[in-house]
Amino acid sequence: MKLVAPTAQSVAEAAQLLRDGRLVAFPTETVYGLGGDATNERAVAAIFEAKGRPEFNPLISHVLGSNEAKRFVRWNDTADRLAARFWPGPLTLVLPRSEGSPISLLATSGLDTVAIRAPSHPIAQALIRAADRPIAAPSANRSGAISPTRAEHVAESLGERVPLILDGGPCLVGVESTVLDLTGPTPTLLRPGGATREAIEAVIGPIAVSDALPSGDSARKSPGQLESHYAPARPVRLGASTVGADEGLLAFGPTVPQGAMLTYNLSPSGDLAEAAANLFAQMRLLDRPGIGRIAVMPIPETGLGLAINDRLRRAAAGDGTGRRG
Known part of the structure; x- marks a missing residue:
């Protein structure tokens, strides 16, 4: 494990690790993420393995912005308005997977939806740009542990399970992103977080709230819930x-x-x-x-x-x- 300051050289090293299917911990404005190439099934499996995550819950894929997101999901007008107001920032949107989307099925827990966001932290942005691919990243801690808001929290929790940690100092928001499902007739809050319900409703009007709001980063359509995973048509x-x-x-x-x-x-x-x-x-x-x-x-x-x-x-x-x- 290397804990390093974010320089052009260390970000380039981290990006190469991601392209090679390895893991990297990096800061976002919410919490530190444990990142892997979202298009690489083995890299995504390594994320679950490193976290000791008990279920394959969907992971958020991190991109630079809406232009990049449109390569992986079926975009819509509501997403456009929300991205214009909140991206880059602590709002995750759940949208249908686009046809031919390279996002790993393991990253989406087999669902035909993708949880996606554009982080505002400059180091996260630099890493995504250098890696030139979406980065799947849950919080960079062992499953069930407190989410990390400093690089040393990552080192304490994951240790040698992550080859490189980019130390960007303390996270500004300190709680996970808000997750909003845009796949149904009414936008639905799946997880409260860094973007408030009031601010979202000021942009798109009233939203629904999931029956069982989560507190951790287990998931259903996104980090935040549990149950609805890929169910085959065959017994x-x-x-x-x-x-x-x-x-x-x-x-x-x-x-x-x-x-x-x-x-x-x-x-x-x-x-x-x-x-x-x-x-x-x-x-x-x-x-x-x-x-x-x-x-x-x-x-x-x-x-x-x-x-x-x-x-x-x-x-x-x-x-x-x-x-x-």
């Missing part, structure tokens, strides 16, 4: 040691039962980080016409396996139509 069978001819197999490890209609292996070597990176993409590949059911081999209940199994149990709890039972 899911867990703990499979054999497989039927009408089943698609989500395998794990070197020994794979034969006979499935279609097989994808989360990690032939049994690497849980690789399995996490492949989870949502491979589930979608198996969720296709002609396959009667998705069979899933056992995944160890250790490390990232806890999060993988959490998502698989949620998928198996659906009614096989993409809805929850």
Whole structure:
């Protein structure tokens, strides 16, 4: 772990680490973020692994501004008005994923929505510009710990789990960004934060408030809630040691039962980080016409396996139509 002052050289070094799929902690105006390339499934998996995050909750993707955001989400007039007032700044917008968006499915927890914002901190802006890609970044602390507002908080919480920390001093806002869902008929507050409800309503009029406002950075459509994750249209069978001819197999490890209609292996070597990176993409590949059911081999209940199994149990709890039972 290196804790360094933000210079042109150290920002360039941090940007190269991100392009190489490594992690970097950096300051924003809200809290310090643990950043990885939002388009790289393995880098996103490394974020969850470093945080010890118990679920694959959606992560916020950080961009320079609205022009860049439009490459990754389906923009609308409401987003335009909010970005003009609050970006760069502590407001995250949840918008539909654009067709062909390169944002990692793991970063969005398999959902067809993306949580996105433009941070105002000059170091964050410089890092995004130098990396030339969106940066997925939850708070830079172990899951369940207090959010870090100084570089030394990051070092204390994550230690060697993050190769480089850019020390930008204390964060000015000190609480996470406000998260506003723009995917429904009425904008809905999913998480209160640095942009106040009153200020938002002054721009776009009345907004709805989610039934269960969160206090941490667990998530549903965004950091802030929990429940609605990718539910396949095919039924899911867990703990499979054999497989039927009408089943698609989500395998794990070197020994794979034969006979499935279609097989994808989360990690032939049994690497849980690789399995996490492949989870949502491979589930979608198996969720296709002609396959009667998705069979899933056992995944160890250790490390990232806890999060993988959490998502698989949620998928198996659906009614096989993409809805929850």
